[in-house]
Amino acid sequence: PEGEVVVRTLLGRRRTTDRYTEKLNTPVQGTGADGLKMALALLWENRGLLWGAFPVLAVHDEVVLEAPEEGAKEYLETLTALMRRGMEEVLGGAVPVEVEGGIYRDWGATPWEEA
Structure with missing residues (x-):
C-alpha cells in the first residue's frame, strides 16, 4: 500500500517505512538476519565444541571462523550444523534450510587442502 506501514520479520522485529523496496525486502532480509543472529547465539552457547576456533566476521x-588446521573439517561441520539449526528455529520447519561452507587458508580466496 501507499504511505507508511509497519513490516515485520518472522520473529516479529518491526520496521516502519514508506519505501516500496523496504516493504518487500524487510520480511525476507530481516528474517535472514534473525537466522544469522540465532546462529551466532548458538555458536556462543556451543563454543566448547569449537575449542581453538573463534569468529572474526559475521555479515x-x-x-x-579462524581455527587451527587440525580439526578444520570438524569445525566446519559444527559451524554449518549450528547455522542450519539457527535458521530452522527462525523458520519453524516451514522450508528446508541449506548451508554451504568451506575451508580456506585466508578469508575465502585460497582453498585449503589437507597435506
Missing part, C-alpha cells in the same frame, strides 16, 4: 548470511 549478511556468512560467518568466518
Whole structure:
C-alpha cells in the first residue's frame, strides 16, 4: 500500500517505512538476519565444541571462523550444523534450510587442502 506501514520479520522485529523496496525486502532480509543472529547465539552457547576456533566476521548470511588446521573439517561441520539449526528455529520447519561452507587458508580466496 501507499504511505507508511509497519513490516515485520518472522520473529516479529518491526520496521516502519514508506519505501516500496523496504516493504518487500524487510520480511525476507530481516528474517535472514534473525537466522544469522540465532546462529551466532548458538555458536556462543556451543563454543566448547569449537575449542581453538573463534569468529572474526559475521555479515549478511556468512560467518568466518579462524581455527587451527587440525580439526578444520570438524569445525566446519559444527559451524554449518549450528547455522542450519539457527535458521530452522527462525523458520519453524516451514522450508528446508541449506548451508554451504568451506575451508580456506585466508578469508575465502585460497582453498585449503589437507597435506
